[in-house]
Amino acid sequence: MPTRDEIFTKVSETLVEALNVDADEVKPESTLQGDLGAESIDFLDIVFRLEREFGIKIPRGELFPESIFQGDPEFVKDGKVTEKGLSELRARMPFADISDFEKDPQVIKIGELFTVELITRYVEIKVKEAAANPQSAPQGA
Amino acid sequence: MRWLWIDRFLDFQRGKSARALKNISLAEEYFADHFPGYPVMPAPLMVEGLAQTGGILVGEANDFREKVVLAKVPYARFHRDVVPGEQIVYDVEVLSLRPEGAVVQGKIFARGPGEKGNGELVVEAEIFFAHLDQARSQQIFGDRNFVFSGELKTALQHILPKGQNPPA
Numbered sequence: 001m002p003t004r005d006e007i008f009t010k011v012s013e014t015l016v017e018a019l020n021v022d023a024d025e026v027k028p029e030s031t032l033q034g035d036l037g038a039e040s041i042d043f044l045d046i047v048f049r050l051e052r053e054f055g056i057k058i059p060r061g062e063l064f065p066e067s068i069f070q071g072d073p074e075f076v077k078d079g080k081v082t083e084k085g086l087s088e089l090r091a092r093m094p095f096a097d098i099s100d101f102e103k104d105p106q107v108i109k110i111g112e113l114f115t116v117e118l119i120t121r122y123v124e125i126k127v128k129e130a131a132a133n134p135q136s137a138p139q140g141a
Numbered sequence: 142m143r144w145l146w147i148d149r150f151l152d153f154q155r156g157k158s159a160r161a162l163k164n165i166s167l168a169e170e171y172f173a174d175h176f177p178g179y180p181v182m183p184a185p186l187m188v189e190g191l192a193q194t195g196g197i198l199v200g201e202a203n204d205f206r207e208k209v210v211l212a213k214v215p216y217a218r219f220h221r222d223v224v225p226g227e228q229i230v231y232d233v234e235v236l237s238l239r240p241e242g243a244v245v246q247g248k249i250f251a252r253g254p255g256e257k258g259n260g261e262l263v264v265e266a267e268i269f270f271a272h273l274d275q276a277r278s279q280q281i282f283g284d285r286n287f288v289f290s291g292e293l294k295t296a297l298q299h300i301l302p303k304g305q306n307p308p309a
Contacts, residue, residue: 017215041212045269048237060241108300 001131007054014049015116018042028117036116050119056126062088063122064114065092069107081105095122145293146190147197149300151230156202158234159308161194162299168223182223184264188214188247192233192268196288197297199270201305202238205289214240217266227251228262242271267290 002010012026019036032038038046043064051058068089069075075085086102096113151160165182172180191201192211200209223229229251236244245268289297 020215041269041271044241044271045213045215045244048239048242048269052237060239 002127004089004124007123007127008116011116011120011123014046014053015119018045018049020078024049026116028115030116031112032114032116032119033111039096046119046132050123054123054127056123056130058126063119066128068092076107079107081107081110095125097121143298144189145193146186147193147231147300150194150197150302150305152180153198153201153302153305156198156235156238158232159194159198160233161190161231163190163227163229163231165223165229172225173256180225182229184217184219187219187223187229187264188217188268190229191231191233191247191249191264191266192270193214195233195235195243195247195268198233198235198245199238199243200289202235202243203272205286205294208286208288209243210273210288210293211268212271213269215267215269218263220263220265221251221261223249223251223263227253228260229263231280235266242269244269259282 008028012023015021015026015032015036016023019032019042020036021036025036030036032043032046047058047063050056050063069081069085071088072084074082075088078081081089086098086105089096090099093113096118098113101109101113146163147161148163149161151162153159167180171183171186175181175183192214196209196211200207229249232248232250233247236246246265247264247268248262249264250260251263252258
């Protein structure tokens with residue numbers, strides 16, 4: 001089982017390849033869009049690479065949900081995520097640390113949640129799951 | 142004829158790999174400008190041919206139902222020029238294939254007149270394809286699959302290996 005540091009290192013290498021950034025630009029707190037310049041198609045590229053690199057299966061919309069707050073009009077009010085919306089966020093993305101975000105939950109700042117650290121935590125969970133259920137690993141991984 | 146940079150497929154393993162051939166002729170129009178007195182095949186056209194080989198491979202894996210579009214070329218390396226009189230072989234292998242899209246690893250080998258074997262490795266590239274989201278692309282483009290349509294379908298009947306199904 002890889003340690004968190006090993007996972008972070010491999011996640012960084014994956015982002016260097018997918019986003020064509022320098023290795024020293026990739027820090028745990030770097031945001032994918034703001035700091036590393038990821039565009040929409042890059043998120044799919046990152047998902048594909050993580051699957052190949054770690055031998056895990058990432059269901060569509062799990063790591064990078066496309067429209068968390070579109071399910072219910074009560075999730076967002078006046079540009080801010082409501083308590084109901086925050087609960088939804090916690091449920092959909094248990095691997096996200098929303099403690100900073102919930103202090104000022106402006107919906108336009110949601111992108112700042114997507115950091116290198118978030119991916120590392122997500123992969124750590126998936127690697128543990130895959131080790132516990134070896135049959136569920138994708139073929140060819 | 143449409144912008145097709147493949148003359149014929151040599152091999153086609155559904156959802157896995159494909160090899161396709163292109164003859165490079167001095168009569169091709171772009172050589173007049175690229176460059177006058179020094180004809181070399183433009184690198185972007187080689188990537189286009191590689192992407193077409195990969196795009197058809199990825200499209201066929203879903204019976205040409207998806208609209209397969211080139212989304213990204215994460216890297217491409219060019220080792221030497223390709224010149225008229227050579228044959229190039231596009232060699233493409235699927236790395237990932239999912240409902241949202243696919244990634245292929247592509248190589249191009251070039252072979253001069255009379256040379257035997259696979260030829261020399263001239264290009265290496267990774268190519269990323271997206272399947273245009275069914276729901277949204279239907280609003281924008283209608284039911285018609287504008288990627289695998291018309292002349293390309295007809296051409297595929299001729300250039301795919303025998304026994305390979307062209308788009309219905």
